[in-house]
Amino acid sequence: MRRRDFMALGGIGLGSLLLPGGIGRAIAAEELVSTLDPAVKKRLADVGLQAARDGGAGYCDVRIGRYLRQYVMTRETQVENVVNEESTGVGIRVLADGAWGFAATNALDPDSVAAAARQAVGIAKANARIQATPVQLAPVAGVGEVAWRTPIARNGMAVPVEDKVALLLDVNAAAIAAGADFVGSRLFLVNEQKYFASTDGSYIDQDVHRIWAPFTVTAIDKVSGKFRTRDGLSAPMGLGYEYLTPDPAQRFDLPGGVVAYGRAYDMREDAVAAARQAREKLRAPSVQPGRYDLVLDPSNLFLTIHENVGHPLELDRVLGYEANYAGTSFATLDKRDAGYRWGSEIVNFVADKTQPGSLGAVGYDDEGVRCKQWDLVKDGILVDYQATRDQAHLLGKAESDGCSYADAWSSVQFQRMPNVSLSPGRSPLTVREMIAGVERGLYIHGRGSYSIDQQRYNAQFGGQLYYEIRDGEIAGMVEDAAYQIRTPEFWNACSAICDARDYRLGGSFFDGKGQPGQASAVSHGAATARFDGINVINTARSL
Template identity: 60%
Template structure:
C-alpha cells in the first residue's frame, strides 16, 4: 500500500490497540473530519447546565457544579519511512458534582440531554447522602463569587486539527529522514494534538465556556555500533505546549543555544523538528564513543528541558496540599514538606530559589482562564528566596491552612472523572540581572552540563531522588571539553535546592512539560509546564550508571 493511500484509509484509527504508551487517547475512534466540527454551543450548554443545577438543588444539594466536556485527540505515529498509526478520538459527556448533607457526591453521563443530565445530578445527590453516613466533618468550601457568563480561549494562531493529516505525516517522515541521513539506525516520531472544549456552571452563578489546545511533537533516535552491539538513544528536546500548529513552524528568534561547545539547541515558542532530529542523530553517534563519567562531586549546569523534570518531582508534587495532608498516600506517596516541617522554618533552597505557581502563562500546558471548579486562575509564590511560603490548594482545602481562597488548581482529565487538586505550572524564576549560559559555565571549575529528560526515581515523600538526562558534557575550568555518558545525579530535595548557585536571565527562560502527569486512584492524567532558565547547582553527587555495584 502506498503511504498516501494509507493516510487516506486510517482515519478511523482501527489500530488503536497498537498505540504506543504515550498521552491518553481515551474516547471513541472518529473520522478526522469530526474533529473540525464547531465547538459546543454555549446557549445549549447553559440550558443543559441549568437542568442539572436545578435537579441537584431540588434533590437536596447545598452546592452543585456541572462540567459538560468535549475532548478531541489525534495522534500520528511513524517509524523510519513508514506510518505506523493515525488515531483520532472524541469523548463527550457531562459530570455533576454536589454537596449534600455536608458531603461530596459525583455522577457522570454521556446522555447529554436535559433529562439525562438531571438524572445524573439526582444520582450525585443520592451518592452524597449515602457517603454522609460515614463523613466525619462537613465539607468547607472557600467562598467563590459567580462570574456570570464568561469565556476563555487559548490564543492559538492555527488549529492543529485543521492542518491536513498528509502535511503532518510528511513533516514527521521528513524528520525521520533527517535522522537517518545523519547516522541514525532507527527513529520513531509522533505528533499529539488535543482540544478540550469545556463548559462549567455552578450554583455560585458562574457559566464558563473554555476552549483549550495543546500540541506535542516528539521522537526517539537510536544509533548502533554493530561491531560491539552497543547502542545509544536520544529523545526529542521539544516541549509539549499549549499552542496550535504554529508551534511546528520554526522561527529563528525562538532558538536558544546551549553553552559553547555543547552542540545543544533549545526552543521557546516554536520548534524545529527537522533540525532537532538531525542534531539528535549526530549526538547519538557521538554518545557511542563518549567518555564514561567518573563518579564524584560536580557542579551541574542544567538546561531548562532537563530541569523541568526535577522541578516537577521535587517541588511540584511535594507542595500539593493533598499530598502534604496524606490524602494522596494511596498512590505515589505523600510529602516531606508537611505543615509541621514548614513551621520549623528550614530553608527549602538557597536565596536564589524563587518558585512560582501560575496557570496563566501563555503557551504553557496548564494555561486556562478558570479551573474545573470555577475559580479564576492566578499567580502565587510557593518558594520565596529559598523559604517555603505556600502550597497548592483548592476550595475545600483552603481552610485547613487558614486561608479563604482557592488557588484555582482543580482539574479533571475528562467529563466522567471527578475534579481534584492538580499541579499548576510550577516554575523557577530567572535571574533579574543579565547572566548568559556561557557566563554561567565560566564559573565552573569541574562540572557537567545536562540537557533533556532522562530516567529518574524519587521516594514516596519526594525527598531522595536520582535523575539522568539525554546528553551530557564535561566542563573543565569554565569550558565544555567533550561529551560524557552514563551520568546520573543523586541527591535529596533540600540539599539539591540549597546547592542552587545561580540561574540565567529571562532571555534563556523556556518551558519544559508533561502531557501525562499521573495522580490519584483511580489514576487521572493532566498536562503541566515548568519554566526555568539554565541553572547551576554546586557540589552535587554524580554516579556512573554503567558501573556494577559490589
C-alpha cells in the first residue's frame, strides 16, 4: 500500500493493515487501559534468552509486544465505525554463526517462547550457510531493568468512547454550520506496550502513546457542480488526549487568517476555518504558472523533509537494500566523504528520537539502544546518515544511532527513519517579516498530493491552501498549484528560516517500508521557511 492511500480509506479494515501492529483481535474499550505485568514479561524473556543460548546463539533479543489501537470514524451526523483492537505476542531475533534468525509466537507461555527461540536459531544457522559476510554488531552496554513512558497527561484510551464521538460530531456540526456540505472526522489512538530483553543485559519496558485527529471538509458549488476540500492542518503527535484540549498558548495566528497549533489542537476551530476556506477555494482563481518565491508553512514543509531528506538518508536505502521496493538514494556514501553541499548555509537537519511530543520519541529503540540526537546536514553540508547496530561499521561508527524499529511483535526490527527536522533560524524572524520581503510568491499550508522519483531527487508537492504574495502582502487565495523541485537545488534555494518561536511539528502517522511491509510513525519539525525562484505549475485540467 502507498502512504498516500491512507487518507482516502473509507473503511477501517484496510486501515488496520496500515497501522503499527497489524490486524489484532477485537476487544472491549475497557481493556485498552490494561497492561501486562513486567515481572511476567521478564520471566518469559529469560526463557527465550536461555533457549537461544542453549541452541548456540551468540546474541539474542526478545521483544514482548502488546499493540492497542482505537479508531473512531464519523461523517456528518453519523458514526461510521468504532474499533478497539489488541495484538499481543513475542518476537525473538538471534545471531548465530554470523547470521540473523527470527521467529515469533502469539502464545505467552514458556514452552512456546522457548520453541520460537529454537526456531530462530535454526533459521540463523541455515542463513549462515549461504551468507558470505558475517553480521557485525556495534556494542551496546546492558542497562538492566529500566522503564520509559510517553509523557502524557491523559491516556486517550481511558476517555469514554461516548466523549470521543461527541467531540467528532460537534466538530462535524460546526463545519456544516460554517458552510461545509460534507465532513468526515476521525480519531486514531495507538498504544504500544513494548518490552525488550537481550543477552547484553537489558530489560526495557516502554509504554508509547500516539494520537491523530484528521478530518476532511468538502464544499460544493451546486450550480456548477464544482467542489473543493480542505483537510485538517493538525499533526499527529506523540501525546495523550490532552492534545485535543485547546490551549491559547499553543495557538499560532498566521498571515492570511490561517490558524496553526502546537502541542494542543482546537479541532473544532480548525474545522470551522476549513469550511470557510473550502468555500473560498471555490472562488479562488487558478494560479499562473512560473517562478515564485515560496513561503512554506511547517504543515506543508514536513512532507518535503520526509521524502527528500529523511528517506534518502536511510542507510539501507543508500546501500541499495530497498531498491526492489522503495528505491535507492542519490545521496551515496561518496557524497558524504566529499563534503556534499545539500543546502544553503542556514540549512541544518537533525535526526532525533527524543523530542517530547513527537511521533518517533522513545527512550530506547528496538535493539535496546538509548535514543539520541545527531546531525545529518550541518551548515548545508551532508555529514551523516541513519544507522542501526549491524550498519554502524559501514559508516566507521562505533555505535548505533538507535533507529531500529519493528511495527509489531511478529515483525523483525530494521532501520527506520527517526524524527528528521529542519533547525529553526538563528536570527529573530517572524512569518510576517518573511512575507514582507517577498515581491512575488506563494504562501503554502498543508499536505497535498505529491510525486517523487525512486532516488528522491526529483519531486513535486502540492498543498491545502495557497496564498499569493505581491510586494510583501498577502494578495488573496489561489488554487491548483504544485511546486517542482530537485532536492539539492531546492534546499540550496532556502534563503530564510523563521526562528524557534514558529517551530512546529508535522508528521506521518504511518510510513511504509520493507518487504513484508511495515508501518512506522515519524515527526518532522520546522519553522516557516523561504525558498527563492521555485518552479510552480498549474495542476488544473484547464485554465
